Amino acid sequence: MRFTNTFRVSLRALRRNTMRSILTALGIIIGVAAVITMVSIGNGAKSMVEAQVAALGQNLITVMPGSFSSGGMRSGFGFSTTLVPEDFEAIANDVENIDGASPEVRDSQQVLANGLNWRTNVNGVGPDYPYVKNWPLTAGAMFSEQEVKSLAKVAVIGKVVAEQLFPNEDAVGQTIRIRNLPFRVIGVLGPKGVTPWGSDQDDIVLVPYSSHMRRISRRTSVSSIQIQASTPEAIDKVKVAVEDLLTQRRRGREPDFIVRTQEELANTFTATNRTMTLLLACIASVSLIVGGIGIMNIMLVSVTERTREIGIRLAIGAHGKDVLTQFLIEAVLLSTMGGVMGVLVGVGASQLVAHYMGWPILVSSLSVIIAVGFSASVGVFFGFYPARKAAQLDPIDALRYE
Amino acid sequence: MAPVVQITDIHKIYDSGEIPVHAVRGVSLDIHRGEMVALMGASGSGKSTLMNVLGCLDRPSRGTYLLDGINIAELGRNELADLRNQKLGFVFQGFNLLARTTALENVELPMLYGRHRKHSAREIRERAMHCLEIVGLANRYDHFPNQLSGGQQQRVAIARGLVNEPQVLLADEPTGNLDSRTSVEVMGVFQKLNEQGITIVMVTHELDIASFCKRNLILRDGVVVRDELVSNRSIAEHETRRLKEAEAAAKLIAHNAA
Incomplete structure (x- = not known):
């Protein structure tokens, strides 16, 4: 009281x-x-x-070329040309707990179509790419494993490219010319917007990485390999497995690659x-x-x-x-x-x-x-x-x- | 029967300043139950100091004070507070009611402390209401002090003093802030309470107020110089009637003159 x-x-x-x-x-x-x-x-x-960050793709792991040294001169990261499509195939076949993986060969090219032209990013990728990057298509379909193997001249284009080259018509089924080679447009990507660092992700053309390396860029190495782990918990496991696999494939050479997880970026x-x-x-x-x-x-x-x-x-x-x-x-x-x-x-x-x-x-x-x-x-x-x-x-x- | 207040050779010396002030110099006093005592004296005579000692607000420098048989020298700060709460009722010159607080809540105040705090809110309310009835202000229970006249405020203060059924009701110049008519009215309340058996000790410097009491004590320079029973005691009822008649007469004269 x-x-x-x-x-x-x-x-x-x-x-x-x-x-x-x-x-x-x-x-x-x-x-x-x-x-x-x-x-x-x-x-x-x-x-x-x-x-x-999640929109960039979920549980994403990126393998990038490392540095190399030649006659005492050391390059910075990303300049090694030893990350090859075979590395990607090995990862896709041997590493467990992954939902998808795709190599990426980055290049910039003048693209012609329809009497118009546009300079854009032309990237060579694998069929899993839209899935790995969490980037669904709005029209058409992604190219298949078969089309990659057969070096098919097919392309999936971004929203900006579609607007620039085919302002008034459906892009799917049309033909674009890259380095004077005709590529058939089989799909259009959905809008993804601008990256946090300012580049427009929709300004892009995707072609099979095999076609890209043999017909367009004539390169032997890829710019990166994107891997999607099946769960957030598996990210670290996958990272280690990829590192082990690639180190093994290097057979005692200096590791010339780096593996980054999206978590590090998000952090x-x-x-x-x-x-x-x-x-x-x-x-x-x-x-x-x-x-x-x-x-x-x-x-x-x-x-x-x-x-x-x-x-x-x-x-x-x-x-x-x-x-x-x-x-x-x-x-x-x-x-x-x-x-x-x-x-x-x-x-x-x-x-x-x-x-x-x-x-x-x-x-x-x-x-x-x-x-x-x-x-x-x-x-x-x-x-x-x-x-x-x-x-x-x-x-x-x-x-x-x- | 033992006296309710028993003080023996009390001294109070204030030595806070450079020169120690000897305010009370050896007062011995017995007050019995049912008495109505007026403490009188000019300012500086020590009557307020003596009152503070009687009210257990201050301790004597020397001498003993037994209140209802309890030696206050042996009590701590909190025990003194409980003693004040249970054995004493206070009525101050400036009423000292809490502002913006209703009459009823003011009367309830002493019951919120001490042994009464175990009572329920309803019991406290009823008891406070009863005390307001005693002083004739039950109909004003929800008034704030600033909505009451001086006499009414002092009656609320008296009700507050009564609420814990004290052994002694102490009043420090209870009529100091009141006009003569209201003073008589307040003294009437005191006399009525005294008739019901409550012991009252008040400080005053007005002779006519002191004449309402049964016993007068005169203090000068810290000692009691006179202690006598009042022979020709004023009765508030008669005084009120006399004042009313005088007022009526004044009006009559004024009427005739016009």
């Missing part, structure tokens, strides 16, 4: 000064709302980036994002602390203003502890009410931001719990000093205070 009484006393005191209570709590409201909104924005941005992005979220949360925390100091300020003023009241309470039998509890409860009530209001405002603001920025709403329950818990502790922390000051007053002095 004694605690409920003290609680009631505190509640009455707050109600007597409704306006002041609200204004005091405002500091905490803003602080908590800021923390929640900032963390939500950070999380939303993170999930956006994650979605973009860079999420790390950047985490830093941003942390930064935003730090800035918001400052406002929480400022709000807490606001509460201390008001509580101190309140102790001075209510010295007589404290004197009366002490004179008629309140213990120091009763007064301490009363003021502490007042401070904690103020800050938790502010905290709860802040959560509402913060969630609302997050929804609003999400709505206008087109981001997924990600109010993390952890940030809500932390914000409310923190605001309550702010109340205890900043309420304690004024409360103790009130409790230690001498009843006679307090009664005489004008």
